[in-house]
Amino acid sequence: MKIGLIGFGKTGKAVASVLLQNKKFSLEWVLKRNATLENRNTAEYLGIDSDQAGKIYSSSTTSIPELLDNQPVDVIIDFSSASGIYTYGEAASERKIKIISAISHYSNKEKDFLKSLSKLTTVFWSPNITLGVNYLLFASKFLKKIAPWVDIEIIEEHFKGKDGISGTALKIAETLDLEKEDINSVRAGGIVGKHEVVFGFPFQTVRLIHESISREAFGSGVVFVAENLTDKKEGLFNFEDILAPYFAL
Structure with a gap:
């Protein structure tokens, strides 16, 4: 090809x-x-x-x-x-x-x-073309379907200097019917890219995390x-x- x-x-x-x-x-x-x-x-x-x-x-x-x-x-x-x-x-x-x-x-x-x-x-x-992130999207979508009432927060971490909320985090929010206000952004050091979806259930939490080790x-x-x-x-x-x-x- x-x-x-x-x-x-x-x-x-x-x-x-x-x-x-x-x-x-x-x-x-x-x-x-x-x-x-x-x-x-x-x-x-x-x-x-x-x-x-x-x-x-x-x-x-x-x-x-x-x-x-x-x-x-x-x-x-x-x-x-x-x-x-x-x-x-x-x-x-x-x-x-x-x-x-x-x-x-x-x-x-x-x-x-x-x-x-x-x-x-x-x-x-795709705003993020890594396979892992898109698997995270699918898994998050199915978990919310099982428990539509669950509390959800999105955390995205990127290298210092990256402007705005990451396109991937916005895509996660869109997929889960969340608002931009539900996205927490961190900019520091040499972080390549990390996205975490936190599901808050009564008496337990589920965290789905994807981290890019290398570009x-x-x-x-x-x-x-x-x-x-x-x-x-x-x-x-x-x-x-x-x-x-x-x-x-």
Whole structure:
């Protein structure tokens, strides 16, 4: 499966590392905003022994249509920014390239744009693309279904400097029909990401916790999603669509 990666920050680099070491995938190119590292080889830059090229391009000098035509891919993985979808979305959908977006926050405008793109190609979006977090979402949802009256609090912890409430925490709150006020945020040190859902029952508590030890967890999530989108046609998908069949079994 040929992959194009958009966004090469800390998480993008970790995702590239996982893809480069997976024989089922070929990282064809990486697209980043500025010209730093332009024309470098991703594997060489990350110090990974890989036969994949993974050439680094800059959107300031290379147009998306040109890149997609000269180096076609099966899937685009987006770890850039909320506005990134506008730079490649139409060109990718017109070429029937699958889109996997791992952007934490989208406004209603971007969400509507994703829906429009999904009429032409397969589009997947998850504010947190780690498998563990999405398993936590499922487990939390089922526990609340068993005891809809239970007290629930959400705690999210991230690295110092992360702006706003995490998209994952907001997704958990939405799934459990909670308000933003039920989310407790902590910002400190080198925390990668931790989400905890506390269920307060009479005389007992249940805590479901997911903690990202390394950003490579996002790469593993990307691999899982890409493999499960192989047979999907046009449409907008999320993790629930992918995980539901497994829970049915």
